Amino acid sequence: MTKSELIMRIGELNPHLFHRDVERIVTTIFDEISAALARGDRVELRGFGAFSVKQRDARLGRNPRTGDSVSVASKVIPFFKTGKQLRERLNGGEV
């Protein structure tokens, strides 16, 4: 499922809404999550999962082709942990 398929599906479930409003709603939600992560905040959606950012320290990496060592700067990466309910749903409802 892509973002546009998700928008179409939400539109089908809400025939009273304009397509462009559905588009704005979906975009707003992901923008809001991205903005929170950019602030370093956590986004916790019970039953679905939690988004957070994790710090990765600077390290010495290697160019796999040449074997040269290159320094990799410290960075922050987005991280997602699946919620309990969704995890159970993926496995057919069993715990």
Place this chain on the structure above:
Amino acid sequence: MNERTVTRAQLSEAVYQEVGLSRNESADLVETILNEISDALSRGETVKISSFGSFFVRQKGERIGRNPKTGEEVPIRPRRVLVFRASHVLKNRVNDANGASA
């Protein structure tokens, strides 16, 4: 980093501010969207949200684990796990904002 937690309430509020539906309807829409994504994932589909990231379902085989407290061996059943890969747009956004202060 002064970390706060964003929940459904803030997402609904953002939808309310942005689109001008009632607060109730905004909250319902947030829920519906999370539900549709969960449904697709339960069917084993990949969910790709451009400029945000993708959610994949990965099948894990059975393996032998250990109860860390008792040291007892226990089989871990084959199962499906969810993996999220952030898009480059999101990675860059998060890094540009947080990276400088790190």
